[in-house]
Amino acid sequence: DSGVTQTPKHLITATGQRVTLRCSPRSGDLSVYWYQQSLDQGLQFLIQYYNGEERAKGNILERFSAQQFPDLHSELNLSSLELGDSALYFCASSPQGPDQPQHFGDGTRLSIL
Amino acid sequence: EDQVTQSPEALRLQEGESSSLNCSYTVSGLRGLFWYRQDPGKGPEFLFTLYSAGEEKEKERLKATLTKKESFLHITAPKPEDSATYLCAVRGSGTYKYIFGTGTRLKVLA
Numbered sequence: 001d002s003g004v005t006q007t008p009k010h011l012i013t014a015t016g017q018r019v020t021l022r023c024s025p026r027s028g029d030l031s032v033y034w035y036q037q038s039l040d041q042g043l044q045f046l047i048q049y050y051n052g053e054e055r056a057k058g059n060i061l062e063r064f065s066a067q068q069f070p071d072l073h074s075e076l077n078l079s080s081l082e083l084g085d086s087a088l089y090f091c092a093s094s095p096q097g098p099d100q101p102q103h104f105g106d107g108t109r110l111s112i113l
Numbered sequence: 114e115d116q117v118t119q120s121p122e123a124l125r126l127q128e129g130e131s132s133s134l135n136c137s138y139t140v141s142g143l144r145g146l147f148w149y150r151q152d153p154g155k156g157p158e159f160l161f162t163l164y165s166a167g168e169e170k171e172k173e174r175l176k177a178t179l180t181k182k183e184s185f186l187h188i189t190a191p192k193p194e195d196s197a198t199y200l201c202a203v204r205g206s207g208t209y210k211y212i213f214g215t216g217t218r219l220k221v222l223a
Contacts, residue, residue, distance in 0.1 A: 002156065002158070002159075004156070033211075035213075041215075042200075042213055042214065042215040042216065043157070043200065043202075043211075043213040044213075045210040045211060045212075045213075048209050048210065055209055056208065056209035056210050058210050090156050090157075092156075092157075097209065099144060099145060099204075101147055101159045101162050102147075102159070102211065103159055104149075104156030104157045104158070104159075105156050106154070106155050106156045107155075107156050
């Protein structure tokens with residue numbers, strides 16, 4: 001058990017809809033990272049937050065947004081969903097910055113019908 | 114552009130048959146190379162961090178090594194429970210993000 005909690009484990013929704021994925025980092029970790037994992041592309045970095053502030057952006061679509069709250073949990077919002085958004089979405093956390101290893105949750109599997 | 118290539122894509126070993134997985138990388142100013150293990154339906158599990166060429170880390174049957182262009186994950190006398198996908202990631206200077214390879218799917222047969 002990594003200590004990173006992601007909810008829900010599975011989400012099934014339709015094109016055009018909006019969903020929110022939630023992540024609780026390990027106790028004491030200030031950094032949260034979001035990744036997308038699809039079969040053909042592996043793990044793709046989306047965005048990082050550190051202590052409530054956005055620190056780095058990767059290949060995150062404009063339809064996606066994220067935030068980290070004062071209690072350090074984070075949410076990833078996906079809107080105007082398309083079939084291609086079907087993937088596993090992982091959250092990871094680390095104590096401070098990226099020099100320290102990231103510990104991953106077990107992901108949310110998003111299926112768009 | 115930072116890039117990570119892992120080989121082979123898939124590997125089948127008999128129990129006890131040692132082998133190595135390769136992670137070749139191109140990065141501007143390596144700030145860390147990370148190995149993870151991922152089981153089906155689970156998130157990646159951290160194994161090792163390597164920071165500089167010549168560094169080695171060991172954990173049970175696994176040993177990771179690092180050169181200026183690649184890293185190897187050596188698996189000695191593997192067991193069926195070592196079956197998983199092994200992922201390599203790098204972070205370069207001037208960026209906070211990790212670049213992951215697509216992994217090596219390892220299957221160890223009893």
